Amino acid sequence: GEEVAQTPKHLVRGEGQKAKLYCAPIKGHSYVFWYQQVLKNEFKFLISFQNENVFDETGMPKERFSAKCLPNSPCSLEIQATKLEDSAVYFCASSHQTGDSISYEQYFGPGTRLTVT
Amino acid sequence: GQSLEQPSEVTAVEGAIVQINCTYQTSGFYGLSWYQQHDGGAPTFLSYNALDGLEETGRFSSFLSRSDSYGYLLLQELQMKDSASYFCAVRARGQAGTALIFGKGTTLSVSS
Numbered sequence: 001g002e003e004v005a006q007t008p009k010h011l012v013r014g015e016g017q018k019a020k021l022y023c024a025p026i027k028g029h030s031y032v033f034w035y036q037q038v039l040k041n042e043f044k045f046l047i048s049f050q051n052e053n054v055f056d057e058t059g060m061p062k063e064r065f066s067a068k069c070l071p072n073s074p075c076s077l078e079i080q081a082t083k084l085e086d087s088a089v090y091f092c093a094s095s096h097q098t099g100d101s102i103s104y105e106q107y108f109g110p111g112t113r114l115t116v117t
Numbered sequence: 118g119q120s121l122e123q124p125s126e127v128t129a130v131e132g133a134i135v136q137i138n139c140t141y142q143t144s145g146f147y148g149l150s151w152y153q154q155h156d157g158g159a160p161t162f163l164s165y166n167a168l169d170g171l172e173e174t175g176r177f178s179s180f181l182s183r184s185d186s187y188g189y190l191l192l193q194e195l196q197m198k199d200s201a202s203y204f205c206a207v208r209a210r211g212q213a214g215t216a217l218i219f220g221k222g223t224t225l226s227v228s229s
Contacts, residue, residue: 004159013216040157040202043219056216089157093214102215104148104167104208108159 002026004094004109007074013082021112022074025094027079031055031102032075033093037111043091049075082116085107089113119143125207128226129195137190137223139205147208149181149188150217154202157166163190163203173205192225 003025013019025032034046045059049069060067064082069075079086093106121141129135139149148167152160164172166181167187178191192199202224206217 020213031215035217035219037157040222042156042221043160043204043206043217045216048216059216091159094153104150104165105162106217108152108161110159 004092004107005074006090006092006109006112008112010113010115012117014117015084016081019086019114019116020080021060021077021090021092021114022078023092023109024074025092026096026107029096029107030098031095031105032069034075034077034091035091035093036056036088037091038088046077077115079114082114084116087114087116119207119209119218121207121218123203123207123220123223125221126224126226128228130190131195133195133229134191134193135195137192137203137205137225139190139222140187141186141188141205141220142205142226143186143207143218145209146183149179149204150208151177151179151190152204152206152219154222156201160204165166168196183202195227196216196226197229200225 007022008019022085030047035043047057050054064080067077089111091111093108123139146218150165151163164179171180172224176193181188202222206219
């Protein structure tokens with residue numbers, strides 16, 4: 001599609017439950033990024049993919065967070081055993097390749113608001 | 118570490134000009150981007166500077182000085198719809214500087 005799609009829009013989980021978020025990048029974009037935004041403040045980078053391969057996972061809290069981008073499927077971000085501090089809006093963004101490098105412009109989806117109670 | 122500083126709030130009236138400054142400290146630098154976000158919605162790309170100087174796109178312009186680790190976003194002929202949060206972001210980490218490091222955002226309020 002022409003826009004980054006994210007589902008669900010809202011997700012409510014009790015502490016300790018699992019949360020799974022989905023992202024469909026713009027068709028033809030080979031890079032996918034996940035960011036976390038708490039309280040409308042700064043975005044925290046979590047992980048990026050080049051097609052189905054992890055490109056940069058330096059922002060991921062690896063104990064409970066995992067992510068995948070499989071061929072012909074939406075990308076996913078999963079949080080095992082959610083904590084109150086995981087409450088945030090999770091944005092997915094995609095970007096395309098320009099020549100040998102990645103485009104500087106990232107296209108963001110509408111986000112998934114995760115509330116942990 | 119890596120950090121970006123920008124003012125938390127700016128207010129202006131319709132038709133005015135406003136400048137939002139951004140200073141950054143990063144280990145490695147590829148370029149400075151600006152994104153607009155309305156009320157927690159999807160951030161949208163406004164501009165990107167990789168080299169020193171001014172880039173103009175309609176009512177919005179962005180400036181970069183790499184030697185000063187400083188940039189700004191200039192918004193001219195302000196309209197009510199420009200009320201939003203504006204984030205500067207640096208490409209400075211990971212492989213080939215792909216991920217964005219964001220500032221905390223500047224909330225712009227435009228009044229009539």
